[in-house]
Amino acid sequence: MTPAELDVTFAALADPTRRAILARLASGDASVNELAEPFEMSQPAISKHLRVLERAGLVSRGRDAQRRPRRLEARPLEAATAWLETYRKYWEANYEALDALLAEMQPGKKRTRRRKQGRTR
Amino acid sequence: MTPAELDVTFAALADPTRRAILARLASGDASVNELAEPFEMSQPAISKHLRVLERAGLVSRGRDAQRRPRRLEARPLEAATAWLETYRKYWEANYEALDALLAEMQPGKKRTRRRKQGRTR
Numbered sequence: 001m002t003p004a005e006l007d008v009t010f011a012a013l014a015d016p017t018r019r020a021i022l023a024r025l026a027s028g029d030a031s032v033n034e035l036a037e038p039f040e041m042s043q044p045a046i047s048k049h050l051r052v053l054e055r056a057g058l059v060s061r062g063r064d065a066q067r068r069p070r071r072l073e074a075r076p077l078e079a080a081t082a083w084l085e086t087y088r089k090y091w092e093a094n095y096e097a098l099d100a101l102l103a104e105m106q107p108g109k110k111r112t113r114r115r116k117q118g119r120t121r
Numbered sequence: 122m123t124p125a126e127l128d129v130t131f132a133a134l135a136d137p138t139r140r141a142i143l144a145r146l147a148s149g150d151a152s153v154n155e156l157a158e159p160f161e162m163s164q165p166a167i168s169k170h171l172r173v174l175e176r177a178g179l180v181s182r183g184r185d186a187q188r189r190p191r192r193l194e195a196r197p198l199e200a201a202t203a204w205l206e207t208y209r210k211y212w213e214a215n216y217e218a219l220d221a222l223l224a225e226m227q228p229g230k231k232r233t234r235r236r237k238q239g240r241t242r
Contacts, residue, residue, distance in 0.1 A: 074211035
């Protein structure tokens with residue numbers, strides 16, 4: 001995935017209605033009307049959100065000419081996850097630091113043992 | 122994480138300079154001047170990006186009053202990953218569908234076997 005593709009994917013995800021549309025499509029394809037129903041939002045407003053999702057490759061259109069059902073396309077989510085995963089060690093290091101702090105707060109532990117549990121960063 | 126927090130996190134990640142700043146901070150804390158150096162960008166421009174990252178809780182400021190070193194805070198990345206992970210089965214279903222298609226394209230397989238490997242969605 002190129003940086004520009006990551007840009008549009010993350011931007012598309014930065015909105016609660018668009019994330020809700022993806023959640024709805026995860027349970028099955030749906031027409032624009034069906035998607036608009038639960039949101040108390042006009043069809044044009046939903047269509048605008050759908051265009052953002054389509055540009056990001058997160059939603060595609062089915063072949064049924066009448067309904068034009070929208071479908072979830074999860075591949076860009078995988079690419080976004082892959083980018084985020086490269087930071088996993090940093091949030092895990094935070095937990096290790098917290099564990100070390102909690103261990104230090106427990107009474108009766110030897111100092112030499114405590115010293116071993118530092119931040120890994 | 123609240124929907125509003127996810128909004129600001131994903132919005133903060135939707136920019137290549139901000140992602141590059143996070144990557145730089147992943148290798149160690151850095152002052153605004155140090156962060157601005159590799160980007161050929163003015164310090165005010167970098168500071169603006171840093172404010173977006175700070176609002177999202179992705180960057181914090183150290184105590185050194187002179188340097189005010191910025192530090193990566195990875196917890197919001199963990200929350201964003203957790204949200205994305207709920208869609209893992211959908212992109213994995215796509216791979217299964219691709220596997221099934223490739224299996225169908227291989228010669229010499231029996232039809233009954235092929236039929237078992239449909240899309241799981």
